[in-house]
Amino acid sequence: MADSKKTKRAPRERKRLAGRLKDLVTNWPLYILLVPGLLFVLIFSYGPMVGIVIAFEDFNPIQGLFGSPFVGFQNFQIFFEGQQWLQVTFNTFFLNALFIASGTVASLFIAILLTELGKSVLVRVVQTVVILPNFISWPIIAMIALVFLQSPQGVVDELMTRFHLPPTQFYSDPNVWPVTLMILNTWKGAGFGAIIYMASIMGIDKEMYEAARIDGATRMQMIFRITLPMLRPMIAILLLLSVGGMFKGNTDMIYSMVGNNSLLYSTTNVIDTYVFRNVLNGIGFGINGAVGLMQSLLGFALVLLMNWLAKKIDPDYALF
Amino acid sequence: MVVLEKGKFGVGKLLAYLVAILIGWACLYPVLLLLISSFTSEGSLLRYGYQFIPHKLSVLAYQSIFISNTVPQAYLVTVFFTVVGTILSLLITFLTAYPLSSNKLKNRQWVIMIFYFTMLFSGGLVPTYILITQYLQLANSIWVYIFPSLLNVWNMFVMMNYFRSIPSELYEAARTEGASELRILFGIVLPLSLPAIATIGLFYAVGYWGEWQQAALYMTNESLWSLQFLIMNLLQNISIAQSIAQAGFALASNTVSVAPADTVRLATAVVTMGPIVLLFPFLQRFFVTGLTVGAIKG
Numbered sequence: 280m281a282d283s284k285k286t287k288r289a290p291r292e293r294k295r296l297a298g299r300l301k302d303l304v305t306n307w308p309l310y311i312l313l314v315p316g317l318l319f320v321l322i323f324s325y326g327p328m329v330g331i332v333i334a335f336e337d338f339n340p341i342q343g344l345f346g347s348p349f350v351g352f353q354n355f356q357i358f359f360e361g362q363q364w365l366q367v368t369f370n371t372f373f374l375n376a377l378f379i380a381s382g383t384v385a386s387l388f389i390a391i392l393l394t395e396l397g398k399s400v401l402v403r404v405v406q407t408v409v410i411l412p413n414f415i416s417w418p419i420i421a422m423i424a425l426v427f428l429q430s431p432q433g434v435v436d437e438l439m440t441r442f443h444l445p446p447t448q449f450y451s452d453p454n455v456w457p458v459t460l461m462i463l464n465t466w467k468g469a470g471f472g473a474i475i476y477m478a479s480i481m482g483i484d485k486e487m488y489e490a491a492r493i494d495g496a497t498r499m500q501m502i503f504r505i506t507l508p509m510l511r512p513m514i515a516i517l518l519l520l521s522v523g524g525m526f527k528g529n530t531d532m533i534y535s536m537v538g539n540n541s542l543l544y545s546t547t548n549v550i551d552t553y554v555f556r557n558v559l560n561g562i563g564f565g566i567n568g569a570v571g572l573m574q575s576l577l578g579f580a581l582v583l584l585m586n587w588l589a590k591k592i593d594p595d596y597a598l599f
Numbered sequence: 600m601v602v603l604e605k606g607k608f609g610v611g612k613l614l615a616y617l618v619a620i621l622i623g624w625a626c627l628y629p630v631l632l633l634l635i636s637s638f639t640s641e642g643s644l645l646r647y648g649y650q651f652i653p654h655k656l657s658v659l660a661y662q663s664i665f666i667s668n669t670v671p672q673a674y675l676v677t678v679f680f681t682v683v684g685t686i687l688s689l690l691i692t693f694l695t696a697y698p699l700s701s702n703k704l705k706n707r708q709w710v711i712m713i714f715y716f717t718m719l720f721s722g723g724l725v726p727t728y729i730l731i732t733q734y735l736q737l738a739n740s741i742w743v744y745i746f747p748s749l750l751n752v753w754n755m756f757v758m759m760n761y762f763r764s765i766p767s768e769l770y771e772a773a774r775t776e777g778a779s780e781l782r783i784l785f786g787i788v789l790p791l792s793l794p795a796i797a798t799i800g801l802f803y804a805v806g807y808w809g810e811w812q813q814a815a816l817y818m819t820n821e822s823l824w825s826l827q828f829l830i831m832n833l834l835q836n837i838s839i840a841q842s843i844a845q846a847g848f849a850l851a852s853n854t855v856s857v858a859p860a861d862t863v864r865l866a867t868a869v870v871t872m873g874p875i876v877l878l879f880p881f882l883q884r885f886f887v888t889g890l891t892v893g894a895i896k897g
Contacts, residue, residue: 308780309698313710316695319750323730324717330726341790343728389622396615405623407883412626414875416809417608418830422868423629425834426636434632470626498611530812536751538835554724559815571723579720 332567340564347565354569363553371528371549377461378529379521383514385465386472388455391502393473394480406477409470417535420463424536428459453546455539460547464532472517479513480506516589523585526578530555550574630876637661637865639713641844641857659855660862661870663847669821669829670843670867680744681807687745688803689796692755697784699755700762701770714752728816738817742824744810751806752800761795762788798885805875826871833864840864 303310329344334354336347358364375464389409396402412420428449430436436446448457491501528549537543540555551574554567636649640657646655664670698704699711723726727747729810737743765788789796814828822834833840840860848858 299706299709306698306704309701309704312694312698312780312784315691316755317710317713317749319691320714320717322735323727323747323749324721326730326734327722327726328720330722333725333729338725340729340733343733392615392619396612396619401616402619405619405820407880408623408626410883411630411876411879414805414879415630415872416811416827418809418811418827418834419633419868419872421834422830422864423633424623424863426632426649427629432645434649436682437648466626466629531809535811535831538831540835551724555812558724558728564729568723568725571725575723577719582719 331568331572333342333565334572335569336565337375338564338568350565354565355573358566358570363548366545367548367553370546371551372525374457374460374533374547374549375521375525377457378464381465382472383518383521385469386476387507387510388512389469389473390476390480390496391506394477394506395502396499408473410474411470413469413471415467417467417531420467420532421535424459424463450540451542453543456543456546460532461538463536475517476510476513479510483509512593514538515592519585519589520594523582524578526550526574526581528552548572549585623891630872633865633872634869637862637869639862640855641859641862642855644861645857657855657859657862659847659851660859660866662850663844663859663863664866664870666850667843667846670826670837670870672822673824673826673829674870676741676823677808680741680810680825681804684745684748684807685800685804688749688751688807689800691750692758692799692803693784693789693796695750696755696758696762697780697788702758707742714755718752729816739820739823740825743813743817744807747813748807751803754802758792758795758799761792765791780884787790794885801882801885808875826867830864830868830871833867840867 332344335349335351336344337350337353338347342348368549393402394405397404407569415423426431427434428436430446430448431451433449435449440448449455449459486506487509488501491505496504528551530549530551533547533549533552537547537552550570554570554574557563557567632649632651635653636644638656638658638662639653640655640659643650643654680803686827693715699707700716701707704710731743731747732738735746737746769787769791770783773787778786809827810825811827811831814823814825815831818824818828829839837860840863841858844858844863845862847863848855
């Protein structure tokens with residue numbers, strides 16, 4: 280009896296595989312169109328994955344990928360024995376948490392504020408202006424930050440002198456930077472995020488607000504009892520997606536702002552900038568390969584977890 | 600959104616308007632201050648700091664930039680790889696998104712997975728660095744700005760979703776008339792998706808314009824620096840700004856007491872930010888629609 284079940288399953292699966300292979304031939308024009316894209320990801324996305332072996336080697340550019348001596352988990356050991364790993368990992372999580380929290384609150388605030396104010400010229404102007412910072416690159420923002428934070432001469436410095444407060448040496452005091460980076464990150468991203476929330480708010484059924492108005496609800500009550508709860512799935516999904524990225528630091532932002540100013544590393548060095556700076560200086564390829572691998576693996580696991588959670592909230596959330 | 604009854608203009612609404620204006624101003628003010636400061640004379644910058652209404656105006660910083668070689672060279676390089684990169688990226692994105700949008704492919708889910716996986720997991724910076732420097736020999740080549748960034752998988756999925764929203768009757772009609780896939784792609788899909796192409800093209804262009812990591816990692820040749828990387832060097836190394844400022848100083852040394860090093864930095868930033876900020880009012884509606892489409896598709 281078991282025999283016939285096995286023989287029934289095998290032909291079906293062989294047929295499916297044959298069908299898939301046959302498809303390559305029948306639809307060959309479409310597959311040809313895919314060749315450039317596939318070639319690209321093969322070289323630039325999957326190619327480096329082969330290089331993951333560096334994490335297990337005492338890598339030497341001369342001996343190359345397959346000539347360098349194999350050292351097992353030694354690179355990981357060295358990283359964890361040093362002082363840096365706790366600091367850069369903490370910074371990565373802490374800064375990301377700050378960014379996510381402040382960004383979500385700011386985006387929601389702007390979105391609700393602008394929708395409540397209705398459709399006027401002012402609102403449309405503000406709506407346009409608010410997404411402008413998102414298209415300004417981090418090096419430029421770093422230049423603008425210099426205008427504000429430079430001590431002496433900077434705008435903040437002048438303000439503090441006027442109010443007889445002791446000036447802050449931004450570029451030599453690491454403790455002010457988590458908040459500073461949070462403010463800059465929010466400045467750049469809040470407007471962009473607000474647009475996404477505004478699109479969702481547009482989709483809320485107007486009749487609910489009508490019913491509430493007839494029942495005598497105030498604007499604030501309507502915001503907190505209707506708008507925010509209706510936005511909860513969207514907020515939750517965006518939050519989960521952001522948390523999925525918690526392991527990735529933002530090299531673009533942090534390196535543009537901090538550069539090689541080692542005074543600020545203690546609060547701003549994240550995993551990515553740590554690896555980036557080492558690669559720039561051409562040191563510790565093996566160790567940095569190990570760090571990068573860990574980051575990718577943990578990040579992957581986290582993203583999978585968060586995607587799965589997001590699907591539970593809204594089954595429609597699926598890329599395909 | 601339910602608006603207050605006409606005629607009722609309470610304190611609450613006034614406050615809300617004020618906050619909105621404040622937010623808008625907070626977004627604009629830093630950019631404006633940068634602009635104004637770049638036109639401030641170096642002397643008044645050093646004495647009075649960054650004022651919204653400067654004591655003394657000067658275009659010496661801009662003159663310095665255009666006389667010396669550094670900024671125009673970086674501009675040339677950046678414009679080249681932005682234009683070429685955007686065109687190539689749009690082409691490859693377009694070609695890849697179309698087959699994936701078609702239900703005809705039996706292996707569709709598998710191929711999508713091949714692309715999607717690259718968004719979840721990567722080899723990391725070190726293997727990429729080895730790949731680009733040792734195997735692809737792209738160091739100190741202008742193509743290192745373009746090739747690794749050719750296809751953005753997220754952009755490709757957005758375009759793919761857009762193609763799927765085209766009614767399938769159009770595809771069917773064309774296929775029964777015997778049109779080849781290529782003809783369908785360029786004859787039907789292309790004209791219908793111009794707004795999506797424009798939006799994604801803009802996203803790619805802004806991405807290319809902002810590239811600097813490639814310069815930091817792979818360029819020892821200074822004449823191949825991108826504008827953004829030049830900005831970073833101006834920020835971190837005052838001597839670069841000073842050498843540019845010397846050229847302008849030589850021009851005006853009888854009227855000016857100090858070389859415009861600080862203002863040169865600001866002026867370079869303005870000039871780099873320029874195209875995006877200038878084009879922004881005209882292009883912003885593309886960004887907004889692109890965002891909302893992307894958001895709704897998740």
